[in-house]
Amino acid sequence: MYKISKEWDEILNEEFSSNSYLSLREFLKTEYNNHTVYPSMFDIFNSMKYTAFRDIKVVLLGQDPYHNEGQAMGLSFSVPDGVDVPPSLVNMYKELYAEMGIPVKKSGNLIGWAKQGVLLLNTVLTVRAHQANSHKGKGWEQFTDGIIKKISSGREHVVFLLWGGNARSKKPLIDGDKHLILECAHPSPLSAYNGFFGCGHFVKTNEYLIKHGILPIDWSAL
Numbered sequence: 001m002y003k004i005s006k007e008w009d010e011i012l013n014e015e016f017s018s019n020s021y022l023s024l025r026e027f028l029k030t031e032y033n034n035h036t037v038y039p040s041m042f043d044i045f046n047s048m049k050y051t052a053f054r055d056i057k058v059v060l061l062g063q064d065p066y067h068n069e070g071q072a073m074g075l076s077f078s079v080p081d082g083v084d085v086p087p088s089l090v091n092m093y094k095e096l097y098a099e100m101g102i103p104v105k106k107s108g109n110l111i112g113w114a115k116q117g118v119l120l121l122n123t124v125l126t127v128r129a130h131q132a133n134s135h136k137g138k139g140w141e142q143f144t145d146g147i148i149k150k151i152s153s154g155r156e157h158v159v160f161l162l163w164g165g166n167a168r169s170k171k172p173l174i175d176g177d178k179h180l181i182l183e184c185a186h187p188s189p190l191s192a193y194n195g196f197f198g199c200g201h202f203v204k205t206n207e208y209l210i211k212h213g214i215l216p217i218d219w220s221a222l
Helices: 006-011 013-017 019-034 046-050 087-100 140-154 201-211
Strands: 058-062 118-122 159-163 180-184
Touching (some): 013 140, 046 118, 058 140, 087 201, 118 140, 159 201
Parallel strands (some): 058 118, 058 159, 159 180
16 A cells, blocks of 8 residues: 555655654654644645656745644645635735736635646644644654655756745755755745745746746646
8 A cells, every 4th residue: 555656655765664754653643643633644645645756846845734723734835625825825826916917816725736746845744733843853854855855866957945944944955956946035924025025936937947848837726
């Protein structure tokens, strides 16, 4: 039985076999048995289930999942249909409108991006309910660092969107000669005016993809 898919499981075999991941698994068993943890254990790897390794065009790094009920769905920045759009995603939509004239969406479900090759990857993939960063430092960082390294070495011409300090700290893992790295402030209301608004990253992403003969992202498709 695959953890994610045949392709991803083979690529991440080293990570899944590591002592760090085996220790993380034991921690998660205890957490899911004794606490409310998001997302559902069946949704932890959704970012990779929706975006095959061979199809990755963009990596959009988040930090850890939303920690309130009904929000987390295993995709960074994304929430299910019918859930209020979180403030950071509202600001992403505002920037999309400013750059490309795409109307601000009422849905925060980003599966449409994931299916086009946008890997919506958090650096920590689980969280205890109502406790942001509660699973930080438990082993997820080593696992997701491994994913970033595999993409950097195994693919070409991927755009890495590094918004905020946590995401930008991953820059050393990425080969800037093979890929495009775009950095700025996080879209959170606390920092969006410090460089996220006006960054032009959605347009720059598509310009880079087109330049390398890759179909651009339809950011309006959710």
